[in-house]
Amino acid sequence: xxxxxxxxxxxxxxxxxxxxxxxxxxxxxxxxxxxKEQWPELKPKMPHQALPVLEIExxxxxxxxxxxxxxxxxxxxxxxxxxxxxxxxxxxxxxxNDLTPKLTELFHASDEKKAEVRKELxxxxxxxxFTNMERLFSKNKDGTGFLVGxxxxxxxxxxxxxxxxxxQIEPDVLKNFPKLQGLLERVRNNPKIxxxxxxxx
Amino acid sequence: MEGQDSSNQSTAKLTYFNGRGLGEGVRFMLAxxxxxxxxxxxxxxxxxEKLRTDGKLTFMQLPLLEIDGLCLVQSRSIVRYLARKHGxxxxxxxxxxxxxxxxxxxxxxxASFDPPGFQSDEEILVKIKTKTLPRYLPxxxxxxxxxxxxxxxxxxxxxxDMILLEALLNTEEFLPGSLKDFPKLQExxxxxxxxxxIKAFLEGPQRKPKNTPExxxxxxxxxxx
Numbered sequence: 273x274x275x276x277x278x279x280x281x282x283x284x285x286x287x288x289x290x291x292x293x294x295x296x297x298x299x300x301x302x303x304x305x306x307x308k309e310q311w312p313e314l315k316p317k318m319p320h321q322a323l324p325v326l327e328i329e330x331x332x333x334x335x336x337x338x339x340x341x342x343x344x345x346x347x348x349x350x351x352x353x354x355x356x357x358x359x360x361x362x363x364x365x366x367x368x369n370d371l372t373p374k375l376t377e378l379f380h381a382s383d384e385k386k387a388e389v390r391k392e393l394x395x396x397x398x399x400x401x402f403t404n405m406e407r408l409f410s411k412n413k414d415g416t417g418f419l420v421g422x423x424x425x426x427x428x429x430x431x432x433x434x435x436x437x438x439x440q441i442e443p444d445v446l447k448n449f450p451k452l453q454g455l456l457e458r459v460r461n462n463p464k465i466x467x468x469x470x471x472x473x
Numbered sequence: 474m475e476g477q478d479s480s481n482q483s484t485a486k487l488t489y490f491n492g493r494g495l496g497e498g499v500r501f502m503l504a505x506x507x508x509x510x511x512x513x514x515x516x517x518x519x520x521x522e523k524l525r526t527d528g529k530l531t532f533m534q535l536p537l538l539e540i541d542g543l544c545l546v547q548s549r550s551i552v553r554y555l556a557r558k559h560g561x562x563x564x565x566x567x568x569x570x571x572x573x574x575x576x577x578x579x580x581x582x583x584a585s586f587d588p589p590g591f592q593s594d595e596e597i598l599v600k601i602k603t604k605t606l607p608r609y610l611p612x613x614x615x616x617x618x619x620x621x622x623x624x625x626x627x628x629x630x631x632x633x634d635m636i637l638l639e640a641l642l643n644t645e646e647f648l649p650g651s652l653k654d655f656p657k658l659q660e661x662x663x664x665x666x667x668x669x670x671i672k673a674f675l676e677g678p679q680r681k682p683k684n685t686p687e688x689x690x691x692x693x694x695x696x697x698x
Binding site for chain 2: 297298299300348353417422423462463464467
């Protein structure tokens with residue numbers, strides 16, 4: 273029986289980076305995907321009435337996708353090597369997370385509002401965010417490697433999932449950001465991640 | 474049944490502590506051979522006891538690699554199994570002997586990096602600096618100087634290259650700059666580290682960091698040291 277059980281809906285959403293993290297580390301976990309109908313009954317039992325949660329053998333239940341991500345990154349060695357690197361990784365992730373309310377808005381917007389929110393996101397907010405990222409990324413080996421330090425970290429996994437999601441809506445979203453495009457490819461070509469993407473549900 | 478892998482997984486699974494030790498050489502070889510692997514970390518005595526009573530550990534020791542329906546133990550044997558399977562053990566009987574010889578020497582070289590955390594750092598560094606490096610660096614440097622392929626034996630990657638890589642990476646970590654008088658060794662280290670499957674491994678989480686106090690405590694706790 274695996275030590276870890278991840279519970280989420282049967283979509284990528286906030287769980288996909290965590291699933292990918294387990295795959296990167298070569299660690300087993302139970303990938304539980306609940307149906308929408310099961311949620312109302314499960315909801316009150318969750319620590320923060322939300323998913324994903326990570327149930328750890330022994331009884332501890334973690335919620336908050338970023339906390340879960342950081343936890344497995346620290347446990348399995350891809351959080352960054354020093355406290356400073358870990359903070360830098362967090363910095364990139366938190367900056368991306370600033371865009372979540374707007375993404376949620378786009379997802380739930382009525383047809384009339386959708387075009388307006390989409391325009392704000394793709395013409396203003398995302399370019400600004402990616403400009404910052406490209407500039408900061410260039411400070412680490414001129415943006416030829418990974419976001420932080422010498423190796424792949426949690427921040428790269430988060431960025432990959434975020435950018436990949438944006439590319440599904442707007443394929444050209446990274447066209448002005450060659451270093452971030454390079455990073456996306458680099459993550460995509462990591463053998464463990466490539467294998468995970470090939471086999472995922 | 475002893476020696477038989479009872480799991481249904483098709484992915485290889487390595488069971489060891491969450492650190493380098495004797496497991497790291499197996500991880501290097503799995504990476505070199507392009508074999509994806511899962512890891513199970515032993516953090517409590519009970520886990521080790523269960524593996525022993527389940528009959529998976531021939532000599533009651535770790536590492537354990539469950540692969541191809543087998544339960545493989547003895548780190549050097551695991552490495553040789555993988556190398557043989559993937560044609561990385563030399564092409565002729567003579568080459569196979571060379572690879573074997575250089576790996577035994579390479580393992581002796583690596584042995585000086587096993588104790589950190591278990592013995593005092595000063596003791597270890599003095600030994601590495603005064604005995605290990607003067608003995609092994611010139612020998613491997615000389616072999617590489619007469620290699621036209623850049624590999625230790627023949628013209629392709631073998632398990633001898635992997636143990637030397639592991640030893641050189643440790644050398645740079647513990648005594649930075651030690652390779653400055655050995656450009657052939659530096660070249661070798663860079664060349665092998667840049668091979669795509671090895672680069673991905675070195676940049677990823679399965680490459681373990683130097684021994685930490687937590688790691689040492691974990692090992693002592695599980696092994697009753």
